[in-house]
Amino acid sequence: DAKTTQPNSMESNEEEPVHLPCNHSTISGTDYIHWYRQLPSQGPEYVIHGLTSNVNNRMASLAIAEDRKSSTLILHRATLRDAAVYYCILRDGKFGNKLVFGAGTILRVKS
Amino acid sequence: SAVISQKPSRDICQRGTSLTIQCQVDSQVTMMFWYRQQPGQSLTLIATANQGSEATYESGFVIDKFPISRPNLTFSTLTVSNMSPEDSSIYLCSVGKDRDYNEQFFGPGTRLTVL
Numbered sequence: 001d002a003k004t005t006q007p008n009s010m011e012s013n014e015e016e017p018v019h020l021p022c023n024h025s026t027i028s029g030t031d032y033i034h035w036y037r038q039l040p041s042q043g044p045e046y047v048i049h050g051l052t053s054n055v056n057n058r059m060a061s062l063a064i065a066e067d068r069k070s071s072t073l074i075l076h077r078a079t080l081r082d083a084a085v086y087y088c089i090l091r092d093g094k095f096g097n098k099l100v101f102g103a104g105t106i107l108r109v110k111s
Numbered sequence: 112s113a114v115i116s117q118k119p120s121r122d123i124c125q126r127g128t129s130l131t132i133q134c135q136v137d138s139q140v141t142m143m144f145w146y147r148q149q150p151g152q153s154l155t156l157i158a159t160a161n162q163g164s165e166a167t168y169e170s171g172f173v174i175d176k177f178p179i180s181r182p183n184l185t186f187s188t189l190t191v192s193n194m195s196p197e198d199s200s201i202y203l204c205s206v207g208k209d210r211d212y213n214e215q216f217f218g219p220g221t222r223l224t225v226l
Contacts, residue, residue, distance in 0.1 A: 032213070043115075043203050043217030044154065087153070097142060097207060099215060101154040 004088045009106040012078045020073040020105055022088030027068050030094040035062065035073045037084040038104075044087065047073065051093070083109045113138055113206050115218035123224045124194055131190045132221045134204035139184035141207075144215070145177070148201040157202075160187050194225045 005023040012018040024033065035047040048055055048062045050071075055062040061074040075082055087104040091097070114137040124130050134143060145157040145166075157177055158166040166179040180188045191198050201220040208214065 034213075036215075043205070043220050045217065046214040049213055085153075098144060098156055098159060099154075099205075100156065101146075103153050 004090060004102050006086070006088050006102065006105045008103070009108065011108045011110060012075075012082075014080060014109055014111045015077050018075040018078045018082070018107065018109075020075075020086050020088075020107065021070065022072070023070045024088070024090055025069045027090060028092070030092060031090040032093045033062065033064060033068075033071050034089040034091050034099065035060070036087045036089065036099070036101075037082075038087070039081075039084045044101075047086070049091075078107075078109045080109050080111060083107055113140065113208055113216040115204060115206065115216055117202075117204060117218040117221050119221060120219065121222040121224075123226060126195050126225055128194055129190055129192045130194065130223060131188050132202050132204075132223075134187045134189070134218055136185045136206050138208075141184070143181065143187045144205045144207075145179060145187075145189045146203045146205065146217075148203065148220070150199070154203065157189070191223065194223075196225045199223060199225045 032051050034049040036044040037047050038044040048060050050062045063072045085104040085106050087101050089099050116135045118133045143160045146154040148154045156169050157172045158168045160166040160179050160181040162181045162184050178190045201222050203217050203220045205215045205217040
C-alpha cells in the first residue's frame with residue numbers, strides 16, 4: 001500500500017483558510033487520493049477525493065500537484081467544528097476498495 | 112449516503128471472554144469493512160466482509176480471534192474472542208455505496224475495555 005506523509009498537527013484561526021499538506025511520493029498511476037476526517041468521539045467521515053485534477057465540493061477543495069506526488073486539502077473558512085484528525089489516504093483504483101489509514105494531522109482551530 | 116448503527120456502543124469485559132459487535136446498515140451493500148482503533152492511534156483494517164463468502168483478513172488478524180459473520184446485505188457481526196487488555200479499542204464498521212467505493216461511510220464505533 002502506498003504511503004502518505006502528513007504533519008502531526010496544525011493550528012488555524014477561526015474563519016481563516018486552512019491548507020493541509022500531504023506527501024505521497026510513491027503514488028502510482030491508479031491511486032486515488034482520498035481525504036477523511038474524524039471528529040472527536042466519532043467515526044471518520046469522507047471529505048473529498050481526486051485522481052489528477054483539482055476537486056471542489058461543499059466541504060473542501062483538493063489541490064493535486066502536477067506530478068501527483070503531493071496534494072493539499074483546503075478548508076476555505078475554518079470553523080470550530082472543523083477541529084478533527086484529517087487523514088490523507090491513497091486508494092488503489094485498479095484493485096482496491098479498502099482504505100489504509102496513516103497517522104493523520106490533528107487540526108486545532110482557535111476562536 | 113448510508114446510515115450505520117453499531118451495538119453495543121461500549122462495553123467493559125473480563126479477560127478471556129468474547130464480545131460480539133453488531134453492524135446494521137440502512138440499505139443493501141456488497142462489502143462491509145471492520146476496523147480497530149487503539150487508544151490514541153489511527154484506524155487499522157481488520158477484515159473485509161462480503162455477503163455469502165468468508166471474510167478476507169488483513170495481515171496480523173486471524174479468523175479464530177476475530178470471526179466475522181455476514182448473513183445478509185445489511186448486517187454483519189465481528190466477534191472479539193478470548194479477550195485480553197490489548198484488545199481494548201474502538202471497533203468500527205464501514206461500507207461503500209458506489210461501485211468504486213470512493214466514499215465510505217463509518218459507524219459510530221464500539222468502545223471496548225477489557226479488564
